[in-house]
Amino acid sequence: MLSLHTPTAARWLAQVDAGLDEILVDHAHCEKKAAGVAMNLLFSYVDHAPLARAMTEIVNEELEHFRLVLDLLERRGIPFRKLSPSSYGPRLHERIRKEEPAKAVDRLLVAGLIEARSCERFSVLADHVTDPELRDFYRSLFEAEARHHATYVRLACGFTPEPTVRERLHWLAAEEAAIIDRGDPVPRMHS
């Protein structure tokens, strides 16, 4: 699904069941970080008009999701707090090449893969949780994340020809699969 090489393991659902509140708090942080990633891309490549405009839209949507998760936490009386992130993001970012335009391609594809994994996990969560409000919430986020994945892959093709982008996406997706399979001991959206 969405370029991903491996589905979420059942192991993760055991983490969700044991630490749903923490997953929800981490979810808010993930939406904030997704907005931050798009903002950083806007700053780095502001003179690429299609990228700059697309990033403003993604920032807005991710911050809207962030607010929605904060609302959900408030309704449930779960205190929002700082939380140590999973190692998923930093490990993926280590794969980003240092020289342009390869760096731009990798930053966009890594952002796109994180969106794809979030999308897959929302789908898994929507099928797994029994709470109707949460199920509907995860379903409502699915479409935006899938769209963001496609946007990032398309924008990467503005920096290098599409076949090269596809090849690199395939390689990065294999790395992503290895990282997500390795998991994390703490319950997180990407543990």
Next chain:
Amino acid sequence: MLSLHTPTAARWLAQVDAGLDEILVDHAHCEKKAAGVAMNLLFSYVDHAPLARAMTEIVNEELEHFRLVLDLLERRGIPFRKLSPSSYGPRLHERIRKEEPAKAVDRLLVAGLIEARSCERFSVLADHVTDPELRDFYRSLFEAEARHHATYVRLACGFTPEPTVRERLHWLAAEEAAIIDRGDPVPRMHS
């Protein structure tokens, strides 16, 4: 006006008349930077709920303004490009204290003073330019910047008592006045 200690000097309008296209390009960068400042504050103080929610709104509004300036540049055939910033922002940021909670107070008040100055300059520009589209555009931005100024000052009061905030705002506004009076040789929104 809006805590400012000095009005814009006539000298600046000569820079505007000689380099309006560059002022417009810089304006786009200023909106982007204003969004970036709000995003950075969101990341630093995400567990302050009123601040976090207010920042998501300011980010969205500044990015909306950024897109509006890009549209204006496109309609006028002015190429958007990277541009060296004026020294105004960095000079103001040097005044920010290093220890919390003073750092939070100063970051918010500096952001608020930049919004106040932008607001004042939009008003000056609206009265100065003869182009009706530009005049209406500057008028349309005025209200949001004034509101953002008030929001930043109010949020600073969440970190230290209001009289202390007012005293610090007065001091920082005097610094801001000295910096803007000194100006910059290049035509910029804050030269």
